[in-house]
Amino acid sequence: MADQKHRILMVSDFFFPNFGGVESHIYYLSQCLLKLGHKVVVMTHAYGNRSGVRYMTGGLKVYYVPWRPFLMQNTLPTVYGTLPIVRTILVREKISLVHGHQAFSTLCHEALMHARTMGYKVVFTDHSLYGFADIGSIHMNKVLQFTLADVSQAICVSHTSKENTVLRSGLPPEKVFMIPNAVDTAMFKPAPERLGNDEIIIVVISRLVYRKGADLLVEVIPEICRLYPNVRFIVGGDGPKRVRLEEMREKHSLQDRVEMLGSVPHAHVRSVLISGHIFLNSSLTEAFCIAILEAASCGLLTVSTRVGGVPEVLPEDMIVLAEPDPSDMVRATGKAISLLPNIDPQQMHNRMKKLYDWHDVAKRTEIVYDRALKCPDQNLLERLSRYLSCGSWAGKIFCFVMIIDFLLWRLLQLWQPTEEIEEVPEFTLPRHQDEEIISNFNQEQNLG
Numbered sequence: 001m002a003d004q005k006h007r008i009l010m011v012s013d014f015f016f017p018n019f020g021g022v023e024s025h026i027y028y029l030s031q032c033l034l035k036l037g038h039k040v041v042v043m044t045h046a047y048g049n050r051s052g053v054r055y056m057t058g059g060l061k062v063y064y065v066p067w068r069p070f071l072m073q074n075t076l077p078t079v080y081g082t083l084p085i086v087r088t089i090l091v092r093e094k095i096s097l098v099h100g101h102q103a104f105s106t107l108c109h110e111a112l113m114h115a116r117t118m119g120y121k122v123v124f125t126d127h128s129l130y131g132f133a134d135i136g137s138i139h140m141n142k143v144l145q146f147t148l149a150d151v152s153q154a155i156c157v158s159h160t161s162k163e164n165t166v167l168r169s170g171l172p173p174e175k176v177f178m179i180p181n182a183v184d185t186a187m188f189k190p191a192p193e194r195l196g197n198d199e200i201i202i203v204v205i206s207r208l209v210y211r212k213g214a215d216l217l218v219e220v221i222p223e224i225c226r227l228y229p230n231v232r233f234i235v236g237g238d239g240p241k242r243v244r245l246e247e248m249r250e251k252h253s254l255q256d257r258v259e260m261l262g263s264v265p266h267a268h269v270r271s272v273l274i275s276g277h278i279f280l281n282s283s284l285t286e287a288f289c290i291a292i293l294e295a296a297s298c299g300l301l302t303v304s305t306r307v308g309g310v311p312e313v314l315p316e317d318m319i320v321l322a323e324p325d326p327s328d329m330v331r332a333t334g335k336a337i338s339l340l341p342n343i344d345p346q347q348m349h350n351r352m353k354k355l356y357d358w359h360d361v362a363k364r365t366e367i368v369y370d371r372a373l374k375c376p377d378q379n380l381l382e383r384l385s386r387y388l389s390c391g392s393w394a395g396k397i398f399c400f401v402m403i404i405d406f407l408l409w410r411l412l413q414l415w416q417p418t419e420e421i422e423e424v425p426e427f428t429l430p431r432h433q434d435e436e437i438i439s440n441f442n443q444e445q446n447l448g
Helices: 021-035 083-092 106-117 135-148 159-169 214-227 242-251 266-273 290-297 326-342 345-355 358-374 380-388 394-415 434-447
Strands: 007-011 039-045 052-056 060-065 069-071 097-101 121-126 153-156 176-178 200-205 231-236 258-262 278-281 301-305 319-322
Touching: 007 021, 007 106, 021 039, 021 060, 021 097, 021 290, 021 358, 039 083, 039 106, 083 106, 083 394, 097 106, 097 358, 106 121, 106 135, 106 394, 121 135, 121 159, 121 358, 135 159, 135 394, 153 159, 153 358, 159 176, 200 266, 200 326, 214 231, 214 242, 214 326, 231 266, 242 258, 266 290, 278 290, 278 326, 290 301, 290 345, 301 326, 319 326, 380 394
Parallel strands: 007 039, 007 097, 039 060, 097 121, 121 153, 153 176, 200 231, 200 278, 231 258, 278 301, 301 319
Antiparallel strands: 052 060
């Protein structure tokens, strides 16, 4: 199995030209899997006028299916509406394995459900943490339990995330693998010249939403500015909480010390990071946080809330952790300022190159694919027994959903036999070096 080449369909609502941790994970993982000789196809929903089939760097083929986002870049749940197009893509591309990303993604859940109905092996990667008490988490956890009841293997991006996923879904721990995210250190390099310490610049790049701790920033920034007159903030990102930050800046007359950049394209993130000394992350929940890796790769000392999988991301001498409390965040920032003279950005960058590498992530994911394909095939009755164990009422509902999906698939088989679906011709593009892939990706970000 070690030399077997896979034909993988990556599915998620979150992909380029939208940008975030999930999007970059899918892109870089796909590029590295292509370099290992596997075939990778991505399926996502349409973004604006970006619909149909597109090709990205390295021959990465992307299906932008004609579904529009309904809420927070998620498509409207249709349960069975995506079955015909998922089946067509699986057959046309001769896919051997389906890999879904992110529990928030409705397209991911539906594609995995249809793929299992058709007998494909599926892998799921969870990128987020969820609670257990609020009504939204309770419903989301039940959906996740439904999807993972019949998944071949699962991947989480941190040990904390793995524990969270196992508890929420009831999945056996031996079926869940921990494979962390990585950072493209060739893209995120320190500034050529080291910054002076006369003026300390603290950088914040985040979606300005409640979950990312924007309300914490509203209380922390004025206090730090009061205690440290030589500190200035650069805040990149947009979201519903931006108004509160603008109001805070006006209230405390900090227009000359707090610069609001708005949304920052990913291709410009490095240029913002290298203008600062400290990176501040105020997230209230986080499974991993790629932004911390990007900042550390640029040589910034990180101050972050001690939540989720964040303590697993960096060594202790590269990050100062604090409780998600304003006073403790201010204390941690003060400690980071005192540590700055001992920080060597280039040395930090070199350490990050050894700690995190997308090629290592791809090779570890390859092992998970091999194990998934070794899982025994099961008929419908054997699979229904798994769904029945999801709860007295929920189990029966899940079984009913899967039986209907199976019948609809059989109807599609009669209406359009598999033999009538044209398979795409095979072709290979010349191999690209890492630097070329990164360069082209940056251009795609600017043109997208």
